[in-house]
Amino acid sequence: MGGVVVLAASLFSVLERGNISSAIVGLSVSYALQITEILAWFVRMVSEFETNIVSVERIGQYTANKTEAPLHSDVQLPVDWPSEGSIELRSYCTRYRDGLPLVLQNLHVKFKPGEKVGIVGRTGAGKSSLTLALFRLIEAAEGSIVIDGEDISRLGLHDLRSRLTILPQEPVLFSGSLRMNLDPLGAHNDDDLWASLDHAHLKTFIEGLPGQLEYEVGEGGQNLSVGQRQLICLARSLLRKMKILVLDEATAAVDLETDSLIQDTISSEFGDCTVLTIAHRLNTVMEYDKILVLSDGRILEYDRPQTLLADSNSAFYAMAKDAGLVSCE
The missing domain is CATH 3.40.50.300 (P-loop containing nucleotide triphosphate hydrolases)
Structure with a gap:
């Protein structure tokens, strides 16, 4: 576009050379030569404006997002809550956001106080989603989670999360x-x-x-x-x-010796606590009280590990066989 303007100014200067002075010709051509620089500056300003307006768009998106629940609620919890550590999922369903499929579907299970429960399943089975649901990082689509008789959906987020303990995969x-x-x-x-x-x-x-x-x-x-x-x-x-400890593949990134130290400490120091362990290595949960096997967000099996291993048709037996924990016949 700048070249076209320079060409036009030069062409008209030649065609009208008898009607205009040389000073005007020089002025018009010099102005025409500046057009290219001005257009480049204009394009650069438009580009910077488009880049900076992204922050405004983000603010608009954040203001439209649904906020989390309040940190505190009117529910008055006892100082020692949860005092027992029982956890019950009642027909619980959840998804990560509206419009997406359910990641946990109709879970109905109860973890007794002091039980050590290993949660296992293939990738995408919903193991970590269960942890997120327990801390209300994702909210229930249907059903509820009850801890020591309190529906956690009625509690403030800080009131809930400050009473639970988690040992995450990434320290x-x-x-x-x-x-x-x-x-x-x-x-x-x-x-x-x-x-x-x-x-x-x-x-x-x-x-x-x-x-x-x-x-x-x-x-x-x-x-x-x-x-x-x-x-x-x-x-x-x-x-x-606290009375409830969640291990979200806490030993996935450590060596076997450190894994053994962590498991020994959990066994000795959290003996009276309810422990939910998302297992990376099946051998870490073989001595647990119960095993919960998830598949596609549903409960596939829930029983004592010895009972599940005694059934060669169970999903847990197949997983243990793949891990080399049971002999192949």
Whole structure:
């Protein structure tokens, strides 16, 4: 377009050379030559405007999004809730957002207080979705989850989540002191911190660090190994020690030795707690009280592991056979 304008100015200057002065000709051509630069600047401004307007579009989307439930509700919970740790799913269904298919479908099961339940299934069976539902990161489409007689949909999010403990697959650490990572709210004394580190098999390692509890942890725990990060998260869980503990493939990224340490600690320190374990290695849940087998968001089997293994036609038997935990006949 700039070239066309320059060509037109030059052409008209030649055609009208007898009617206009040379000064006007020079002025018109010089202005025409600036058109290209002006158009380039215009295109650049339009591009920057289009880039910056994305933030406005995002704000518009966020304001239209449905917000989470309030952090607190009018329901007054006892100080020690949950005191038993019973969990019951009543015809529970959920999806990640409206318009998507159900990821959990008509789950009806009860976990008794103090039970150790292993949750297994193939990829996409709905294991992690069950964890998200328990913490209300996704809300129920139908049915309900009841913990110690309280429907969790009636509770505030903070009231609920502060009473449950989870040990996630990816250990979460923040840049700051080890003390802050273990006890972010400063609710425990040094004796409690050292006791939790001892139970997590980290006391000797921490004693050898410069500053010990004041040792500076890098962003995301980059100056610690994956196993050490997971054990620190375990120590943090020991400090809270609620009646319900959820392990979301907590040992998937650690070696067998660290896995064994974590399982031993859970068995000894959470003996009276209800433990729900999404199993990455089937051998970690073989000694549990019950096994819940999920498939496509539905309950396929729920029984004692010995009972499921005794049935060669069960889905759990097939999974254990694939993992090499039962002999092939």
